Amino acid sequence: MSKSKQNKSTENLIMEREVGKIISEIKSLADKIKENLGKIDWKKIDEVENKISAKVGSDVDVWEGGTLVSKKVKCGKRGCKCETGKHLHGPYLYFVFSDGKRKEVYIGAYDKKFSLTYIKGKRAHRALKYLDQALKLLRRVEKLVEYV
DSSP states (O other): OOHHHHHHHHHHHHHHHHHHHHHHHHHHHHHHHHHHHHTSOHHHHHHHHHHHHHHHOTTSOTTTSEEEEEEEEOOOOTTOGGGGSSSOEEEEEEEEEESSSEEEEEEEEOOHHHHHHHHHHHHHHHHHHHHHHHHHHHHHHHHHHHHO
């Protein structure tokens, strides 16, 4: 075997070993993400999603189509202490999204547990999306390795 072919063969072995390590690391990270997602109380997250969807409509993606905000508001009644802007009512929860233009839909009075569950749900759905993308890339890399 010529020295050039021997170098190529050695380079290929090194590359295969490194790609194998990368694939193994990706699989390990994916397993950790799956494990963490398994610890999530999906029932509570579904309840939050259902409450928001009931207010804004099922065509709006609760996790990627908008966000939950807390704000204080003026009621509009003449003579109310909120009229000056110093003593506003609330806080109240609104779901803010765009449907061609910015929309705010009243969800209810501020509820810390509801808000925190929404945040956890948003993070969990983002993690699911990234996990899905990572697994698709992993499958592509594995096919390339098999092909080479």
